[in-house]
Amino acid sequence: MSGARIVVAARDWIGTPYVHQSAVRAAGCDCLGLVRGVWREVYGQEPEAVPAYSMDWSEPQGEERLWDAALRHLRPKEPAQAVAGDVLLFRMRQGAVAKHLGIMSHEGSDARFIHAYSRHGVVENALSAPWRCRVVACFEFPEEIL
Template sequence: MTQGERIAAAAKKWLGTPYANNSMAKGYGVDCAHLLLGTLIDAGLLQEEDMIIEYYPNEWHLHRSEERFIENIEKVAYEVDNPQIGDFLLYQYGRTISHGAILVDKDTVIHAFVDLGVIMSKTDDILFYDNRGRHRLRRIYRFKGGE
């Protein structure tokens, strides 16, 4: 099993977990940033202490311009152009990139979304478009660990 397949398999085990801001408890509550971290931990690629996500208000992306999501993801991943299974797709909601998802097959992601919890969505789902029909995907990252 490749590293990406391990990440995708670990992400599937989080499906159905309710959404809870600043949380990482499989089956009880998680947000999209902590889902990425929890998936890496479950895949055996990271230890929890390897990446600490500082507290952030639920709507920080509406009022701030700092790229907090990017700062965190770049601690453990690097940017790529062509997505592969297990990569992290980052989306802009509000002023900054503020949502992450895990690619589990060529056109499907797993992500934690407010009011929906951890769900599986097609990459062309309406959730990933703004009110003008523009796709919100801004960057793609791959975990730095070796294959």
């Protein structure tokens, strides 16, 4: 799948308000909803039904549910190899489960990513040092889906 195509689709979501568990462009989404929405725009149907989830993403149980779901549908790669169109998974604090996603929109010294962030909606931000140090995994969209 072309990274440029993923980035174009993700940028169309910029300005969408933050709404937990939603995935509707211009109406509302969370970080997973952004990735789900881009998936639908690029591939059509989503790969699996998403069960209800809390904002803590199974943190009390210590389960990496978001990471496990990414491994089921996306192709893992080293975070240092991230390029535009790749999905970044963030651990927001040490010892917590990874529970934030973003889509890399530009790599290099001015790296940027698109994500849905609570109280901000879908935005494109610099992948600054505070964000970069929270990246725990990177995935690319599959070339094709079965």
